[in-house]
Amino acid sequence: MLTPMRIGVLTGGGDCPGLNAVIRAIVRKGIDRYGHTIVGFRDGWRGPLENSHVDLTIESTRGILPRGGTILGSSRTNPFKDAQGPDRIRESMRTLGLDGLIAIGGEDTLGAAARLHDDGLSVLGVPKTIDNDIGATDMTFGFDTAVQVATDAIDRLHTTAESHHRILVVEVMGRHAGWIALHSGLAGGADVILIPERPFDIDEACRLIRRRHSRGRYFSIVVVAEGAVAREGTMAVAGGPRDEFGHERLGGIGQRLEQEIERRTGFETRATVLGHIQRGGTPTAFDRVLATRLGLAAIDAANDERWGMMPALRGTRIELARLADAVAQLRTVPSEDYEAAEAFFG
Numbered sequence: 001m002l003t004p005m006r007i008g009v010l011t012g013g014g015d016c017p018g019l020n021a022v023i024r025a026i027v028r029k030g031i032d033r034y035g036h037t038i039v040g041f042r043d044g045w046r047g048p049l050e051n052s053h054v055d056l057t058i059e060s061t062r063g064i065l066p067r068g069g070t071i072l073g074s075s076r077t078n079p080f081k082d083a084q085g086p087d088r089i090r091e092s093m094r095t096l097g098l099d100g101l102i103a104i105g106g107e108d109t110l111g112a113a114a115r116l117h118d119d120g121l122s123v124l125g126v127p128k129t130i131d132n133d134i135g136a137t138d139m140t141f142g143f144d145t146a147v148q149v150a151t152d153a154i155d156r157l158h159t160t161a162e163s164h165h166r167i168l169v170v171e172v173m174g175r176h177a178g179w180i181a182l183h184s185g186l187a188g189g190a191d192v193i194l195i196p197e198r199p200f201d202i203d204e205a206c207r208l209i210r211r212r213h214s215r216g217r218y219f220s221i222v223v224v225a226e227g228a229v230a231r232e233g234t235m236a237v238a239g240g241p242r243d244e245f246g247h248e249r250l251g252g253i254g255q256r257l258e259q260e261i262e263r264r265t266g267f268e269t270r271a272t273v274l275g276h277i278q279r280g281g282t283p284t285a286f287d288r289v290l291a292t293r294l295g296l297a298a299i300d301a302a303n304d305e306r307w308g309m310m311p312a313l314r315g316t317r318i319e320l321a322r323l324a325d326a327v328a329q330l331r332t333v334p335s336e337d338y339e340a341a342e343a344f345f346g
Helices: 019-032 046-050 085-095 107-118 143-164 179-188 202-214 253-265 285-303 335-344
Strands: 006-011 037-041 053-056 100-105 123-127 167-172 192-194 220-225 269-273 309-314 317-322
Touching: 006 019, 006 046, 019 037, 019 100, 019 285, 037 046, 046 085, 085 107, 100 107, 100 285, 107 123, 123 285, 143 167, 143 179, 143 220, 143 285, 167 179, 167 253, 179 192, 179 220, 179 335, 192 202, 202 220, 202 253, 220 253, 253 269, 285 309, 285 317
Parallel strands: 006 037, 006 100, 100 123, 123 309, 167 220, 167 269, 192 220
Antiparallel strands: 037 053, 309 317
16 A cells, blocks of 8 residues: 655746646646645745745646746745755655655756755755756757747747848847757748857848848848857946846846847837736646646656656757766757758858
8 A cells, every 4th residue: 555645846947837747747637546635835945944845636737737927926935045045945845744755946046956955855846947948958948949939939930021121130038058949940930040159240140131131132031049148248238236146137238229220220129028928828738738737747656755866858859968968068059960950041
């Protein structure tokens, strides 16, 4: 006979389409199949730090599959910012009688989970990020939705760009990895795509735009990831405030490109920043299914006490990977993928 467990769940970092599907899967299988009790922590790592929690039941998680965001709330709280953080989390888990904790999040959330596991806590992770930059997994949920949102926006911008003979710069998310920019740019027929992995030459971007004009196409779409930078810092953007993990708030590359392209080419240029619209709203069917599969694998791993692990998509299969491997190195766009897209530039 299985011994019922008490398992905590939290969602950390930026919100992401599919988070609620993971929560639902953990609760549904955890309770129905294993007889476990599921406790949800509010607002990421802030929840276990402050012992802010709520019981998760099958009834309380009904109807959340198609909802964006997370019913638990999220934050970018760093549990290691305070030296007493790990002890406070340990005490919260002891007070609630938890056998383990499932942390759903991206690089920072999973990095904290890996450190807490190394400190002796029973923790496992679920990979989440619209940027698709987590190592040890082929894809993260939220990415497909973000690409679809960005592609829809690019499709709409094409018509106004053509009508007004303008250059339209579309800034999408992507701090260190240009997956959203690359995939939405390819799907939307962008004329220039700029990503963080490859510092760009503004003169080359302008050359491609001029060449397009010389071919009788008097409008262009430039897709740029928010973390893209010009070669040798020639277009440096003023830095913003930093979060608890030390990440600078990005934004501004779109407007900077708008100014530079118009100044260098003389063509009317406008920038559109998609921002948080990429995170919000209903997840795609793909993301719902992937998130559900990861949630089911996570509760299976918790039931088997496979702490320090993370379910990952490998090909079409869900397998367990070490948390340490997931955060050892970011998953970035390979050079060959970007070079394949260059065939459509200009």
